[in-house]
Amino acid sequence: MVFNSFTFLIFFAVVFGLYWLLPGWAARKWLLLIASYVFYGAWSPPYVFLLLASTFLDWWLARLIGRSADPRRRRWLLVASLAGNLGLLGYFKYGSFLLDNFAVLLASAGIAWQPVDAGIVLPIGISFYTFASLSYTIDVYRGEMRADSKFSDYALFVSFFPHLVAGPILRARNLLPQIAAPRRPTLNEVGWGLALFCFGLFCKVVMADALFAPVVDEVFAAPGKFGAADTWAAALAFSGQIYYDFNGYSLCAIGLALCFGYAFPDNFRHPYAAVGFSDFWRRWHISLSTWLRDYLYIPLGGNRGGAWRAGRSLMLTMLIGGLWHGASWMFVLWGGLHGFYLWAERLLQRNGAVAPDEGRQRLRQVLTFVVVTLTWIPFRAPDADTALGILAGLFRSGLPPMLDLPGLAAIAAMIFTVAWHMSMRERRFEPVIAAWGKSRQLATVTGCLAAMYLFSGGDQRAFIYFQF
Amino acid sequence: MLPQVPWPGLLAAAVLLFFAAAIGMEMRLDALGYQPTARDSQERWQAARARASRLGERALILVGASRFQLGLDLDVLRRETGLEPVQLALDGSGGEPILAGLANDPKIRGTVLVEYYDHTVGARGGVAEDMQRRHEKSSGRLRLWKRPAERSETRLTEWLHERLNAYADGANPWSSLRWRILPAAEARQYLVTRPDRSRLADYARVDMPDFYYRRVARTLGEEIDVKGPSIEALLAQRIAALKAEDNADFLAASREVGRMAEQIRARGGQVIFVAMPSSGMVREIERRRYPRERFWERFVAETGLPGIHSDHEPELRGYACPDGSHLDVRDRGRYTAALADLMKRKGFLAPDQGGTRQ
Incomplete structure (x- = not known):
């Protein structure tokens, strides 16, 4: 079930209504748990059992870790949790990819072998819920959390429908205490939650799908056909599409959770105003970048052990981060490029070549945005040929622009987006909208609703991040 | 905060x-005269295709393009043949990929009416190929994996869209605003899609003769300004210059079509080809490009299949297509009844369908 569907609106209205009618906290939590499993099962009923099994395994292993004082046993239990989660992820997400690559490797050695098509269907959101669940066992192992949650509370943490299929990736230490403590959302929380949901859907339906996606799809489908102007429009448009798609989803998730009284952390903080790449990753998909930092980069050594060792940890983290997005070498390349930028930036900063607070911030913002935009090309391209075709197209002269109005609209929207991010870089949206006059607030919300209606009824695209 | x-x-x-x-x-x-219509969506076609398999020998499956969608009345076909019509025709597409899919589906044992159009024999790709591929993909999946949310969303969306003018005939509210409300000239809806995927065309609601000239230009495959001076003479001149197409590929493709049809007939089914009427300059273009003796007659000979050409049957002549290519809503019922009657008299339908199978 996607958020931009009538089915979800009806589902939400029913769950929200019942939530307010039910008297007790325990009953409300059970309602949310059952609703979350219905939400997941509506995509594919059998995979509900996979979610349940994965949840139970981590909850049970975390309890055993919490009760054990033997470091060796604790370590083995953690390994079991890691193997369970990463094994699921490996089988469902990377199984075919690994077999295909193995076949290529054999072929290069002159051995012809074709893997059987196992017809594996990727369980939606598996990358998100396995990471959320893993954070719990690791935190318990590190002694940062107590493993005393009830199974139903823990199951609600993993499956709570606003974040279940596309994040933000929540930590048990953030959400479990909220689940444990009874609360009733205020009218203002519900109102702001619904407003955020409305803004999130606007980002998805209007900006990502109606404005940017058609330009991106057309150029990436036939990169050789277009000249520099159109190819730049498509590259910029993909920067816009992926931001509005994923940020839209995150806003929806945050807003929906708030309607039930739960606070989710921000997942984006005006990333296209970033000054440099470490700043970019503090602003883009924050829940993933902090997860990778805390559970991968730091255990790999982090900043310790000199520039080369830190660089190796950084590269490994970003390569794995790239692979997390999908079973394709293009994602690995994208992650590797970002790893390289982060490493190079760190070396330059260490050598004093880039002072963090020097006055040319605006120029560095624009440069960061341009490099990030170009780096999205391998992320979006299905294969290396397409990516190279797009890169060549950026410098292809002699072909007149063909995309006209859609291309111009995409470029204009991206200029507006970057300018908005720069102006909002150090600010939050809440005080800004609160300072607007009533008529402007009303016009904004009404405009979002009207625009969503106007652009409804076309090709319904699933949120990009559902596939990850 | x-x-x-x-x-x-x-x-x-x-x-x-x-x-x-x-x-x-x-x-x-x-x-402005718009009315809600069904949406000829991918999901609706897939549902019709699944129904064709379920119906077995009771199915009367229509494969083709817009001439079938606009020209055949499914209620009349049902009444006249006692069979359950299933509309699988796809606007702007050759039907061969669909026919190939039906031939390979062992559940297809009914009667298949295929729209004959000389230039679509052997045509692959396009919407039809895409639809067929999606059908094979979805039917290959276990029933267990079908997504309840998708099914419910399809139903809800259809329910809503079929009740709002803003979604009439595949539009969305933005295109309705941009092309139907804001233009100074009054736009009028001439097509209505029904839930059974047939479409009703009311040509009294279009601007003639520009609409007709545009269709002629499209059939010629040329971009011509139909509002230009002496458009009639210009089109006539272009038509007069047309040469007959080569039929070598056509004949090879015809034999392949025959093999597909034979698979269905071997299971007890029937395949009948029907060339729908055309008029005026459109008909003249078709005659010049695809002379009867080199195309239609060779097709029937190569495939050995029953066929009805509207131009050659006295009962089916005299139906004027206002745009040169499609029947008007006022004629489709009569034409369909005449076609069903002819199929029965020629023995193309089984005895229990009012005919004596050939």
């Missing part, structure tokens, strides 16, 4: 304003 705004009142006001604007749009479209 929550913005201190009276959200409940503000949201309620926004919703009210939005509904007022949407209702205003609906009323304006209504005043």
